[in-house]
């Protein structure tokens with residue numbers, strides 16, 4: 001009996017909300033779909049299809065800006081109940097693998113298959129899991145006509161990077177042998193937990209890539225404090241966090257009771273801004289992101305209402321929280337009478353210091369787009385220039401995208417220059 005080595009999958013549905021809309025409404029297929037407020041209303045984008053992302057549209061962006069970037073976009077109202085229903089079906093399929101499953105959001109889960117897949121060495125165990133990952137993707141596709149990306153690695157951090165990197169419709173394995181090389185040329189903010197502040201501090205030390213961090217001889221405590229040890233380990237692709245089967249429900253919220261009931265927009269906006277600042281910095285401190293944003297209002301007669309909104313890409317910054325809060329107040333016309341209390345809360349919290357949403361300027365390219373994998377890297381092991389396994393890998397690349405046939409063309413990530421290491425490892429397996 002061989003020793004159990006760690007085998008972790010990160011499964012993430014591709015453009016989940018928008019893909020469900022495109023599946024349910026065939027007329028939207030191949031078109032840029034924006035799930036969120038219509039541009040004639042004040043409101044924001046909740047999710048965008050790959051076709052819309054190619055125009056620079058991303059979640060939390062005001063819909064009026066989105067329509068300017070992508071005038072032909074189809075705007076659809078979110079159907080949260082529908083998305084949750086689909087999510088349940090997906091998680092059932094995921095559970096059926098027998099893995100220990102940690103659902104981290106509506107469309108994302110970690111699977112620990114260490115007890116299910118064995119091997120003679122850590123990398124051998126990882127390789128032995130590829131068949132299962134393919135089957136899992138196929139099962140989801142056959143049952144739901146939706147595409148999932150799966151990243152395979154020996155820990156959560158690398159598995160998540162692998163699924164991001166392989167998107168859309170990806171299946172990517174990062175071996176233990178090549179993990180250091182895989183990380184080397186990536187920007188430091190790709191490390192789990194490195195936000196803009198830490199990235200800026202590292203940059204001041206001349207550290208911009210993970211490789212520079214890997215070989216940095218100095219003390220990192222001034223930059224990352226007590227976290228510096230973990231940061232170094234992450235840079236080397238080491239992460240011992242367990243896959244936790246029961247996600248704990250965490251809520252962070254902030255409320256304000258006014259000395260006098262008020263419907264003065266300036267006062268309310270200022271209160272929301274303060275709350276968003278407070279929550280945003282709390283999330284950043286804890287290296288968490290929020291999937292669900294909730295506002296709470298209480299009127300003079302103590303009638304209390306809450307309204308919430310879930311987003312596909314979790315948010316963290318004060319600015320995003322503030323925007324979504326304003327959107328909720330406006331959309332549900334909550335300020336219909338003077339308020340006694342106004343509150344903002346976030347829940348469905350997920351770990352992670354990185355998001356495309358950190359990029360604040362509408363229309364500009366996301367930093368991610370500068371390094372993302374070309375489609376030829378999908379269904380693949382990242383070998384960092386080692387071509388010895390190429391023959392066996394070719395057989396893995398047997399399945400092709402049969403839903404959203406045009407997704408590749410529009411995928412901004414796929415169009416960009418690819419992983420920095422691609423120059424020395426052009427393992428293009430596309431047909």
Ligand SMILES: [Mg+2]
Nearest residue numbers: 012013014107
């Ligand atoms: Mg997703």
